[in-house]
Amino acid sequence: MMPKNVTNKLRIKPLVTFGATAAFGLTLAQASHAQSSVTLYGIVDVGIEHINNTTAGGGQTREVSGNLSGSRWGMKGIEDLGGGYSAIFTLESGFNVNDGTTAQSTRGLGTTPTTTTRLFGRQAYVGFAGKGQQLTFGRQNSVLYDQAVPFDPMGASSRYSTLSVDYATAGRIDNSAKYVGAFGPVTAEAMYSTRYDTGYGAEVPGAEITGRYFGGSLTYGTGPFAASASYEQRNSNTVATNTGTERRATAAATYVLGDVKGFAGYRYLRASRAFLPGSPIIVANGADTGYANLYWLGAQYRVTPALQLTAVGYYQDVHASNTDPWMAVLSAEYSLSKRTDVYATAAYTRNKNGSALGVNGYGTVAPGYNQTGVVVGMRQKF
Template sequence: MSLKKAPKKANLNTTFSLGAVAAASLVFGPSLAHAQSSVTLYGIADVGVEFLNNTTAGGSQVREVSGNLSGSRWGLKGVEDLGGGMKAIFQLENGFNINDGTTAQSTRGLGANATTTSRLFGRQAWVGLSYKGQQLTLGRQNALIYEQSIVFDPMGVSSRYSALSLDYALAARIDNSVKYTGKFGPVTAQAMYSTRYDTGYGAEVPGALITGRFFSGALTYASGPVAATAVYEQRNSNTVATNTSTERRALAAASYNFGPVTAYAGYRYLRASNAFLPTNPITVANGSEANAANLYWLGAQYLITPSFQLTAAGYYHDVHSTGADPWLAVLNADYFLSKRTDLYATVAYAHNKDNSALGVNGYGTVAAGHNQTGVTVGLRQKF
């Protein structure tokens, strides 16, 4: 069964047959004639105007921003039929900022630990084989927890005002990875392993195999109106001196469809060692950090008409050993001008307590102890 969400989450792709393959088969003989290949060019251009109050610099801000409901991107994906049910597959996906034309996914890590890498295809870059419901791929790929968050977060871990505001890893990509996906009726099983999940911190280290290691597993069930998932992942620190330090996550989520309404519920567990690098600080008071937290969310999408959809979501962060437990509320209205183009407006409110510093776009984006309101109005076009 498909786990695709309401129409606003879908991509519309324009597929081009590789005429060059057909021409080459005439030149180089029958050895190429049996292979049927295609490449799909696709993308999303998403841009809007955002208002924020209580910024870290003080006062309010109005700015043009790219990638609000969907990260702006363009990509190529292809398939070649090798015969006997076997297919070769690939995907290359570039992220960009449509408001200024710069590439995205170049900065990794947080704060003083942030690094910059040159990524032409920063969203995805992988190649693999598929065979009768089984798939094995290698390269830079979406983390399993990201794939499931897209489906089970009411806001689809959108770039602004979603579960991503509370945990960067819910939209993570993993370098140097191998991923297995197997479909068994209504159940999908996945496993993923990386020898160095973020090459912004360098290549694999000889004699230190666990430095930057990543592994993950997921089970997903979908049948009729019901879908549910469970995911676990673990990362080792990216430095040799701290490579036994880890960051561990577990996610459980479910959805249920009531005709025009789909309801969502989710939970994420997080625990990180104090020496983990890159850090994932949960800022609770004047820059202090906690290394464990529970994240809960509830939400719903209501397709009022085929052209108009409302989404509401609430996120609560229970930070361990502190009273600094902020929450985020989001309301989105999406009007579809066509299957490819929509206009949207999103309002979010982040509430902080005990000097926590959650902004609508993430921790550290609001003055500590202050609440924040964000409003974005934008246009999205898929191709």
Template sequence: MFLTKAHEKASFNPAFMFGTVAVASMTLVSGVSHAQSSVTLYGIADVGIEYLNNTAAGGSQVREVSGNLSGSRWGMKGVEDLGGGLKAIFVLESGFNINDGTSAQSTRGLGPNPATTTRLFGRQAWVGLNYNGQQLTLGRQNALIYDQSVTFDPMGVSSRYSALSVDYALAARVDNSAKYTGKFGPFTAQAQYSTRYDTGYGTEVPGAELTGRFFSGALTYASGPIAATAVYEQRNSNTVATNTSTERRVLAAANYNFGPVTAYAGYRYLRASNAFLPANPIAVANGSEANAANLYWAGAQYLITPSFQITAVGYYQDVHSTGADPWLAVLNADYFLSKRTDLYATVGYAHNKDNSALGVNGYGTVAAGHNQTGVTIGLRQKF
């Protein structure tokens, strides 16, 4: 995988980070075994200048923005060898906005009742055990659909100008979750369950076992130049009165490597109950009662030289029962000054019709029914 994707994978598996710096280590010796533990500090600082036209507030805008190709972050990962192939592991990862120093995941406001949280480690906070390719972790973790979208979206579900612009849940994180990952030859099987996937709406409700529940499963195949995945997830509404309402997604995607070129294709089906809370993103975005949509994408990455890469991709959202079917086209050029530092430029164009409101940065970021062009030039540094 190319540098762009490898560094983004650090958001859910910091072992792939380049240039991480070990900040603490110790050796424990007992009479029958030798165990070693370490803690590693890592992070990404990503900032750029963005131009947008037809903004939701009207007119054009030039601004400095944090987290473009990769969300700016710092984190710590730890591992302790317990012997016999068993390891204890943890990750604490905090997102931040480098342009103003604020936390990137401390607040959110989905649906008619905005939820507010104070999260220090808003990107990830989990602990678990790993044994010979089998892993179980507990805490705030990336959703399985996020894990797979990083690999199968040509833009790696980057913070802007990616599949994330069309569906916020493709980069979702899940509170109070248990996550299993098992490797079986070329196959990886995963399962995830949460007792309350977004504590911004409160903690688990006694006697209301369906409220805020989350279920997900994934099966991925990777061998040689080809990789493919299938993911299913279901979220129950976060209110007791509507907890039988659900939001369900199915994702299927594949990529194939032809030497310096990697081709990508993906599909996501979404169906949401009209009473789902957070609010149905389709109905809100298009001002309709639509509750289902198909998202398709196709694209490619071309590593022209070891230091220069181009990515091109198109996303098309087919909203059921309406003509509000927007599409988004993205072109990115990335020049690597070193393994840790790169300069990039990204251009995106969102096309809307029948009053849809898809902007290059997501639904609701453009004046309804208007098209939008966005350009970002930025610098990213990994440590």
């Protein structure tokens, strides 16, 4: 999730010397101060987690980074170009608080796998914005991620959210062009990538569909009601299997009634066996093409200005299979200040017939076993 309150700003102001008076230089510096800026921001989130029935057997207690929010630091810049338009950029780096390592590094799974070490693994883009429109280029949040954050009660958190059931709900796309436009209560989004994960290498000459991504969404919001629909498609990242695809479509809505906000959502997934990395839906289904429906229903209750409770259930219906796991989550957040809060989150997954959905995702629990996870932590935004 993106930080809600960014308050500390590092201003970049061109130094102006014109051989005139100091007052004249000060006037120009003040003008540049109003026209361009760079904002330094971040989130530090760490907690203690306990889970049972791990893949290695037994329970595990550990310190973990990035629970309600992925730990990060970043910079955002804006420069006024005149006429209501601005040049913008964002550089955002994820890190692990518990050991100080960089997050979002990946290793490709193709025939010639490569390792990608990402300094700004969360986001790195530049573009233009103005008059309700924005066009950006670089590594950016996917269309599905943009929809999951406001329409998942857990905000697509690093743990115990839709991300546990579907990795793509927090997807980031390399080599992408992204357009976002606001038209009254409707926001439209479109995105295209020439290769969405450079962990597999660069674009392949003569095989342009390899690693291709495209997607779009429409979101409507007015008063207490908001709704969204999205679609995205990824082609496999290897040349030999590049006709294999993962296709997702979502529909979700929220409604605010007093201190309660309700959430409901649906995601359709169709994944071919040729797609890499291998989808757990295909493994569970055993068919050439895997189909699955994901449903979620939940609510947030603002008990006091400082205390918020969240409850949500996720159910994955895998077609042509009786391996249909579900997960229930309960979370409490208490704000100590505008920038610091403490939290406690508990989750439970129910597996049957060999399904292996853990509270932190597929493959993180012994197949066929249920799992309980609890994390207590602290988060600070700056």
